[in-house]
Amino acid sequence: MLDVQGLDVDIGPIPILRQVSLQVPTGAMCGLIGRNGAGKTTFMRSVMGLLAASAGSIGFDHHDLVKVADFKRAHFGIGYMPEDRKLVPSLTAEENILLPVWSTEIPDAEDRLAWVYKLMPEVADFRARASTSLSGGQQKLVALARALMVGERLLLLDEPTEGIAPVLARRIVEVLSDLKQEGLSVLIAESNDTHLHGLLDRTYVIERGSVQDQ
Numbered sequence: 103m104l105d106v107q108g109l110d111v112d113i114g115p116i117p118i119l120r121q122v123s124l125q126v127p128t129g130a131m132c133g134l135i136g137r138n139g140a141g142k143t144t145f146m147r148s149v150m151g152l153l154a155a156s157a158g159s160i161g162f163d164h165h166d167l168v169k170v171a172d173f174k175r176a177h178f179g180i181g182y183m184p185e186d187r188k189l190v191p192s193l194t195a196e197e198n199i200l201l202p203v204w205s206t207e208i209p210d211a212e213d214r215l216a217w218v219y220k221l222m223p224e225v226a227d228f229r230a231r232a233s234t235s236l237s238g239g240q241q242k243l244v245a246l247a248r249a250l251m252v253g254e255r256l257l258l259l260d261e262p263t264e265g266i267a268p269v270l271a272r273r274i275v276e277v278l279s280d281l282k283q284e285g286l287s288v289l290i291a292e293s294n295d296t297h298l299h300g301l302l303d304r305t306y307v308i309e310r311g312s313v314q315d316q
């Protein structure tokens with residue numbers, strides 16, 4: 103379970119998140135819904151340790167992640183799919199997917215990759231292609247596959263259906279639905295929950311850096 107309590111995050115002198123508390127219970131799929139600039143990305147980057155918290159705690163697996171160095175957080179089985187995909191352009195799709203494996207030395211990487219390809223066979227089909235030759239939606243699938251390689255326990259997905267062709271957005275929702283059956287804990291940030299109907303066990307609304315439970 104991810105249990106965030108009273109999280110404050112500042113960027114420079116500006117307070118961005120204020121007293122954010124939310125929980126993602128084990129096996130639950132939760133939504134973090136808010137318009138552009140509400141603080142969704144800031145929240146996810148804070149959980150990953152890419153932004154420092156100025157107050158509060160990020161409880162996961164009996165640890166307070168605020169006290170754990172960012173490079174060690176991937177070892178907790180947390181996978182992160184950034185909004186802008188952040189694929190390495192000079193690498194193929196598969197090399198991008200395997201990037202976190204090289205840094206975290208996952209022991210069962212081959213089995214995990216086979217599982218990811220079973221979940222998204224189309225990614226296996228274009229695995230040898232340069233990431234730059236893929237469409238925006240295909241790149242999102244690659245970013246999701248990369249997050250799944252390490253995200254055995256918790257997935258943080260930042261706007262997975264945003265800005266891509268409707269057919270691929272629907273495909274991503276289908277994959278999310280399959281992941282729900284697998285019992286993964288997932289937090290999905292989106293600007294609205296129209297694509298996510300029926301998938302979310304719990305929805306948090308974020309507005310100007312503050313979260314309300316719904």
Ligand SMILES: Nc1ncnc2c1ncn2[C@@H]1O[C@H](COP(=O)(O)OP(=O)(O)OP(=O)(O)O)[C@@H](O)[C@H]1O
Nearest residue numbers: 113116118136137138139140141142143144145185
């Ligand atoms: N590097 C930065 N410097 C100053 N302000 C920032 C910086 N990064 C984000 N912000 C501000 O923090 C607030 C929250 O941004 P954040 O990216 O977390 O929102 P978001 O909900 O993810 O929206 P979006 O979908 O547009 O990314 C916004 O007001 C944004 O302008």
